[in-house]
Amino acid sequence: MSELKSLGKPTRRVDALEKVLGTGRYTHDLKIPGMLVAKVLRSPVPHAEIVKLDVTPALKVPGVVAAITSEDFVDHGNWGFPVKDDYMLAYKKVRYVGDPIAAVAAETEEAAEAGLQAIVLELKELPAVFDVHEALKPDAPILHEELAKAQAEETTSGELEDAEFIEVHGKGNLSETLIVRQGDPLSKLSECDVVLDAAYSVAHQEHAYLETEAALAVPTADGGVTVFVGDQNPFITLSNLVMTLGMPGKVRVVQSPHTGGAFGGKSDMVYETAAQAAMLAIKSGRPVKLVTSREESMIASYKRDAMEMRYRLGATKDGRLRAAKIECWADSGAYASMTPFTSWRATIHAMGPYHYEDCHVDMMCVYTNNGYSGAFRGFGNTEVTAASEQAIDELAEMCGMDPMDFRLKNCVELGDTLPFGQKLEYSVGLKQCLERVRKISDWDRKRAEYSRQPAHQEIRRGIGVASFFHGLSLGAEGLDFAEHTIRLGEGNKFEILTGLSDFGQGSRTVFSLIASEVLGFPVERFQWLPCDTDVVQECGPTVASRSTILGGNATRLAAMRLLTQLYDAAAMMMGCMVPEVRQEGEVFYGPAGQRVTLDELIAYARANHIPLSAKARWEMPRIHWSFAKGRGVPYVAYHFGAQVAEVEVDRRTGVTKVLNIYAVHDVGKVVFPQGIRGQIIGGISQGLGYALMERVEFEKGYIQNPNFDTYLIPTAADMPVVTVEFVESELPFGPFGAKNVAEPSMVPTAPAILNAIYHATGRRIRHLPANLERVLLGYDLKDTVTTTVCQVGVCERAKCEL
């Protein structure tokens, strides 16, 4: 590859200026004349039948203009993918505390609030279930009776198909079962010299994006509606709106210029917020803005699922991994949302990037009345890696081996086969990551030194490692493509049109850099636009760290086509043949010394009606996973990486201070250095929170910590010094060799910290988070003390009536 001009060089984020000046607009900031304020009535109980719901009294409240329930939507607003089990507003039943029931739009917030109070709501409470194992018992209360009935019939009536996710069903509260199958690990385990059998768990984690969910819906002249949101895919918002509002061709979704973070969290809850605002706008004929408060957001929005896991791993006494038998229970909460997909990803990654002779993974997704779970950075892999990388450490110790050596001995390399039958054909830099992180963290010296700390020492240091892999993009989940357009816009700038959202991760900058690289023009020549479903092409969701690969390739191809158009125009303008045109940056030369600048060329093209606009679509190579057999090719390739954490634990207080994290990631190719470093450090901060402090406290379905005073996330004072390095094992079909990075950055952080705490204290904390009590006492006070349920006010009035 020739020398790169733009990629990998220091660059500034293309949308930074207006953010730092405070002039950039987020959905929270949008305001238009005549705008009404919307509020949502939410369930005050975890499980109930809706006996009576009447919103007409709300309409009599001065200032209230519209009020809606599920009756206002097509098919009661039934939606959901891959399982259609949710409603834009609850229909017949509520299934978690915070489930939306009705919504009103009013002239002021106070009037909207009074409108909610006036709604007549009668609920008949139903028995609820908060534990995945309880939920699977035959006499457990069922959350989705109709689905369970349909599934039971389907299971008895025919063969399981593996073509579609949705068809691998469970029963009762079991929404899905996902598997990996190779050999017979149970009998293999009985032959192993060393066997580990341990249970781990991870807690619900809140995304805590600083901007809560919001939508502004504006009625249009043709009787339709335009909705402004910050979401992970405007086209999914669009299709859900069209489906539930029932006005094809009249709905438009526009992304607000900026979105205050997402991390996987701006999907389902935003689709519902958008639909509620849109329906209120249609009913009132006025613009309607709906913004959730922090408490409302924390209570009503989906979380990273809690998961319970049992790991049985076997090895030879000299430390060669042989068998893995892994069983997991994911708490899906009240709705399936993305849990079937996150759990699938978890299943694929549960054994870690190692060789095994035999391996089984069984993952059960279970409905409970604990809020609901969905996508969050790492998408299932963060959950299982928190367990598997501890299990690997425990097994290494049982074999008497250094954890780094153990991983190096067992990790996969190019040409190896993963324990579900996939041969690794591209870009496998795991071994290099491990070797590099060993070196930069000064692993061997520190590990030896901290192992020698005297037993009575109270302030103790430890160092731990975790390595991992993370499949690229959506994988066999579905069709995986992006389509971009680059076109001439105002001020002779080229606009990059994409359906992929940038909520801070930097994809706008990445696309500008790639276009700049291909076309040879400075980055300033390119202009980003927010996604607008009337303007851009569908690109699939902005999830799974797929923007750089999918959008990057679509940008690269579109830029190449645009370059062809420019050369054609230049040849025409200079009166020569295309192969005779030479380009240096923004200047084009002809064979006889002709010289035209890009601006002159653009003026010529405009005058002669030569369009300068190119679009291109890029699709991931197609792969196949058999959901029934638990084998196949789930992802075309993987990100690999390893992180080392160094901690200091005060044994008298249980306080863990993370001193250093060394992160080495195989990203294929660094495209936007500042951005990729930011992704890694940001991911690490979320992983540190996951390891040490973050847990959504469900107490019989009620969230006990619905704001930042009780749900703590890392502050600047909690952060270690992070050292980031990259291995670049180029991905042949990545744009300029690049792979994914956003999600993988946080996956290994928690287990690396947990392994370091163990090294420091000898205390193995198998249940996250490793809070003060667990580090200090070895158990969590929450497990031993019964707290009284505090009904965090979702709707004061409804609570009193019950």
Added chain:
Amino acid sequence: MEIRFTLNGKPTAVDVPPDITLLRLLRDYLDMTGTKCGCEIGECGACSVILDGEVVNSCLVLAPQVEGRRVVTIEGIRGPDGGPNDLQEAFIEAGAIQCGFCTPGMVVAATVLLRKHGYPTREQIIEGISGNLCRCTGYQQIVEAIQMTVLRRGGLPEKEEHA
């Protein structure tokens, strides 16, 4: 009630209900949306503004409390040419901004920090921004942006710490 105060150097009068916060006054009554709302309980710092030289969470200040006082918001923090000042420029250069929702609050907190300490140390910087939550960046590049500003304003580089 009418409230009179100095906002970003300009005398301002605004008629608002007496029970609203300064945050609501700025965002809802003056459409100054640079100041963000992240929690409304004084925990996230997204709503930080400068009140008589001190950083405050504007969601905890009642509108009538600013009567006769000086308020500076992100809209009032600019370089001499109306563009970004050196601190803001450093935020861009260091990669201290991702989604940008915490950024105005961070810039406000860092502005006061620099004013108070002149050349704050890394510890002081961390302390100075620890009331401001950022979910995206992991803070390191924000700390680096402030350190960069300290250096450019004539501070001396700190010795690298080794753990």
